[in-house]
Amino acid sequence: MSLEERIKSFSKLGKILRDSLEGDNKRYSSDLEKLINDQQYKNPWFTPDNVRMAVKAIADEMTSENLESWTSSYPELNSKRKSINVGVVMAGNIPLVGFHDFLSVLIADHSLTAKTSSKDQQLIIFISKVLCEINPEFSDKITFTEGLLKGFDAIIASGSDNSSRYFEYYFGKYPHIIRKNRNSVAIVTGSENKEVLSRLGSDVFSYFGLGCRSVSKIYVPDGYDIKRLTASWKEYDHIINHNKYANNYDYNKAVYMVNKDEFIDAGFLLCKRSTGISSPVAVLYFEYYDSINIVYMEIERIKTKIQCIVSDNDIPFGMAQSPHLWDYADGLDTIDFLLKIN
Numbered sequence: 001m002s003l004e005e006r007i008k009s010f011s012k013l014g015k016i017l018r019d020s021l022e023g024d025n026k027r028y029s030s031d032l033e034k035l036i037n038d039q040q041y042k043n044p045w046f047t048p049d050n051v052r053m054a055v056k057a058i059a060d061e062m063t064s065e066n067l068e069s070w071t072s073s074y075p076e077l078n079s080k081r082k083s084i085n086v087g088v089v090m091a092g093n094i095p096l097v098g099f100h101d102f103l104s105v106l107i108a109d110h111s112l113t114a115k116t117s118s119k120d121q122q123l124i125i126f127i128s129k130v131l132c133e134i135n136p137e138f139s140d141k142i143t144f145t146e147g148l149l150k151g152f153d154a155i156i157a158s159g160s161d162n163s164s165r166y167f168e169y170y171f172g173k174y175p176h177i178i179r180k181n182r183n184s185v186a187i188v189t190g191s192e193n194k195e196v197l198s199r200l201g202s203d204v205f206s207y208f209g210l211g212c213r214s215v216s217k218i219y220v221p222d223g224y225d226i227k228r229l230t231a232s233w234k235e236y237d238h239i240i241n242h243n244k245y246a247n248n249y250d251y252n253k254a255v256y257m258v259n260k261d262e263f264i265d266a267g268f269l270l271c272k273r274s275t276g277i278s279s280p281v282a283v284l285y286f287e288y289y290d291s292i293n294i295v296y297m298e299i300e301r302i303k304t305k306i307q308c309i310v311s312d313n314d315i316p317f318g319m320a321q322s323p324h325l326w327d328y329a330d331g332l333d334t335i336d337f338l339l340k341i342n
Contacts, residue, residue, distance in 0.1 A: 001137050003077045006107050007067045009135040014062025016130055021056055028130060035122055039095065043119045044244050046095050050207050051123070054095035057322050062103075070325040071107060076339045084341060085111045087152030089167065090124070091159055092117025094207040098124060100325075101156050101334065106131075108338040111141045115149050154341050156334065175341045179330045182212040183278045184320055187219045187295055187311035188229070197232035199318025203310050204269075205236045206321045208245050209281055212307040212329065213320045217277050217285040219295045226286055230266035240268040249282035277305055 019025040020032040036055070039046035071077050086105045090098025098114065102124060105112045116124060125144060132139045149155070154175040157167040164180045171178065186200060203215040220226065240246050252270055256263045264271040274285040289295045299306055307329070310320050328334055 001109065001135075003071060003107075003109075005135065005137075006109065007064065007071065009131060009138070010062050010067055010103065010107065011064040012134045013127070013131050014059050016134075017055060017059035017062070017127070021052065021059065031126070035126055039120075039123065042122070043092070044242075045208055045210060046120070047242070051095045053206060053321065054097075055123070058096060058099055060322070061325055066325055067107075071335075073326070074335050074339060077108065077335075081109065081339075083110050084153035085113055085151055086338065087149040087155045087157075087171075088112060088114045089149070089155070089157035089159065090114060090116050090120070092119030094211040095120060096123050096127075097211070098158070099127070100329070101158070102128070103325075104334040104338060105156075106138065106141060108335060110338060111143075113143045113145060113149060113152055115145055115147075118146075154338075156337075158329070175337070177330075177332050177334065177337055179332070181278065182305060182307035182330060183216040184213050184308045184310065185217045185219065185277065185299065185306060186215045186317070187292065187309065187314075188221070188224065189292070189312065190221045190224055192317070194232050196317050197229060198235065199316075200229075200310065201233040201236050202318045203320040204284060205233070205239055208239070208242070209279075209284075211321065213323065215284075215310055215320060216279040217274075217287065219287050219289050222288045222290050224288065226264050226271050227266075230264070230269060230271065233266070233269070237266075237268040245282055248280060252280050252283050277302065 016025055016028055017032070020028045023029045023033070032055070036051045037048050039051050040048065088098060088101045088105065090101070097120070098116065102112060102114065114124070128142050128144070132142065152174070155171040156177045157171060158179040159167065161181045164178050167176075167178045184203070186203060188200075192200070200215070207214060209216060218229070240249060249268070249270065253265065256270065256272065262273065270283045271286055272279070272283055273287065275287060276285055279285040299309060308315050308320055310317055
């Protein structure tokens, strides 16, 4: 299968997903809509809004223009190479978080054996089915398993810092990418208007803050009123009606009160001053600064813990959850890795 054929297949997949989300595809719209609505019963964090957001982010990126632009950076993709079997361990923190690895392995013309998360199986299997109906040649290249991964030549595994130790132990002798915990941060200058701050709310609250691209900490200038932020996020206050989120909110609030920690209670979010990066669910860390240069120096120091930076000079406010095909998790170029495996 040529690169042109692979790009064409994924481009068609993107169009089918976009049309299906709009209800304009007679063949797949109803099945996709049912999947979107049913995920919450298998994983309460996967609300219909969050699942739809994840599918839309993927669908919008998979255009011919984006796929061609992305792959053009890798001339080797056009050459005939030995196909290997790549094992992929998919995380389950947000819907379809393993899709980019799925796409990368197949666009590189390798075979995929994927171990899906028990929390996120149906969506990627559905997308795989659609892809194989578009181009049946993919059928022999895709395998899903719920058991142990076997027969692979290389591995891509995503998980927590704890699971990464397990991955290193079992997969360390193979060519591998092993991803750990990451969080994202935002830098506020104080000049942002209410509309910009509202967009920042999307970076904080999307997927309940469970994604590695979710902003878990905000740097604000000395003297900045944090309540200005929370006042701009009233459109997200309904999040407190979600049972699991509310449980986290109540628990963390109780812990802070017992420990006599200072925090700001917005009624749907707890804001706590901290030098940490990874805040608990329903909590947003913040830290004051007097020099943006010092902020960037600090971020550079802990860059292995940072997925992305949201600011006027980095990822635009409101765009953290819309990565491009070339925005690699943990900054590790998956395609380059797949091309260099012997």
